[in-house]
Amino acid sequence: MLAPLALDFSRRAQLVEMMEQPCSYEELRACLRDIARVDRLTFAHRPTLSWLDALIASAPKLERPLRVVDVGCGDGDMLRRIDAWGAKRGVAVALTGIDLNPNAIRAAKEATPSGERIEWIVGDALADAAGEVDVVVSSLLTHHLTDTQIVQFIRWMEKSALRGWFINDLHRRPVPYHLFRLWTRFTNWHPFVKNDGPVSIRRSFVVEDWQRLCASAGLATQFVTIREYRPARLCVGRVK
Ligand SMILES: C[S@@+](CC[C@H](N)C(=O)[O-])C[C@H]1O[C@@H](n2cnc3c(N)ncnc32)[C@H](O)[C@@H]1O
Numbered sequence: 689m690l691a692p693l694a695l696d697f698s699r700r701a702q703l704v705e706m707m708e709q710p711c712s713y714e715e716l717r718a719c720l721r722d723i724a725r726v727d728r729l730t731f732a733h734r735p736t737l738s739w740l741d742a743l744i745a746s747a748p749k750l751e752r753p754l755r756v757v758d759v760g761c762g763d764g765d766m767l768r769r770i771d772a773w774g775a776k777r778g779v780a781v782a783l784t785g786i787d788l789n790p791n792a793i794r795a796a797k798e799a800t801p802s803g804e805r806i807e808w809i810v811g812d813a814l815a816d817a818a819g820e821v822d823v824v825v826s827s828l829l830t831h832h833l834t835d836t837q838i839v840q841f842i843r844w845m846e847k848s849a850l851r852g853w854f855i856n857d858l859h860r861r862p863v864p865y866h867l868f869r870l871w872t873r874f875t876n877w878h879p880f881v882k883n884d885g886p887v888s889i890r891r892s893f894v895v896e897d898w899q900r901l902c903a904s905a906g907l908a909t910q911f912v913t914i915r916e917y918r919p920a921r922l923c924v925g926r927v928k
Contacts, residue, residue, distance in 0.1 A: 697860055700835075700897065701890035706880040708832065717795040719880040720763035723828070726881065732856065733769045735917040736825055739854045739925050740770065743823065744779055746927060747851060753780040755821040757848075759813040759841075760829030761785030764796030764806065770825075771804050784821070786811045814840055824853040831857055831891040835901060842905035845926075852927040858892035864920035865889045889920065898924050 707719050727733060744754070754774070758767045767783045774781035784807040787793050793808045800806055813829070814837055824845045830838050845853040858864070865886050872882040898914045902924070913925040 695862070695865070695890070697862055697865075697890070700831075700860070700893070701887070703887045703891055705832075705884040705887050705891075707884055711880075713791045713794060715878075715880070716789070716791045717763065717798070719878045719884075720792060720795050721799075722878045722881040724763060724765035725877070726885065727765060727827070730919055730921075731917075732827065732921060733766060735915075735921055735923045736766060736827065736854055736856050737769065737773050739923070740773060740823070741777070743852055743927055744777070750780075750822070753782040754823065754851075755782045755784070756823045756825065757784045757786060757821045759786050759824060759826045760832070761787050761796055761808070762792050762828070763799045764808070765799075766825065766827050767796075767806050768800060768804060771806065783807065784809060786813060788812050813844065819848070820850055821848055822851040824849040825856065826854075827856040828858070828888065830855055831888050831893070835904075838901050839904045842902060842907065846905065846907065849926075850928065852925065854926070855924040856921060857923070858889050858920055859916055859922035860889060860892045860894050860897075861920075867919070893922055895922070898922070 707716065756767075756770055758770070761767060764785050767785050770781060771783060773779075785793070785796055786809045787796070788811070790810045793810050796808050830841065833841060868885045868889065872885065895914050898912070899909055902909065902912050907926070911926060914922070915925070916922050
């Protein structure tokens, strides 16, 4: 059944996702792999990679590898993309993935061929210090956080990232919500993904949310770029 078209998209929905509940390693890994599959089909890596392109074009070349941390890395697909991006662009990178869930880190290690040197760490973005890095990125992380935690996360990135940070998350709009529900009826994706995709969209953001959250973190709007990337992403970039 399609959800009623009159759902309230005016504010972030207070809903829980299935993947936030305790589950087995196999279940989480299958779920993260299907999220990565959806990401590929919806070109969800592009905003982060284009932002990195703009970042290196706008700053002097480093004499050492660009240190990139991906927070809430899941099974690590984004970092493997960034590794390939660095190789293609001739940019040396030092990559670290952080995730709260030890099983996500286990899945990331398992999915990463030994040739790709990426450090994987179990950690909480809101509690653990990352030390100084050049860039912090995240994808599909922030809609799991409360507004208060997001403000804390923005402050943490602002302090930790020497060159900038990039949040890649969903756009809270009815069109991607309903399209995703319709599309997944014809797939055999993991039930968590079928359920959590639309829930994630309802928990996600519109431009005004990001303006308010950045302002609460002490960042005026002119210091960040908030941009929609169709079909379903709304991203926030900060270049220092
Ligand atoms: C929807 S998954 C996204 C995975 C991956 N980034 C992607 O785009 O496919 C969200 C991930 O964020 C992690 N996460 C949630 N809260 C976190 C926190 N406070 N610190 C670090 N990771 C967190 C979860 O464990 C989960 O693996």
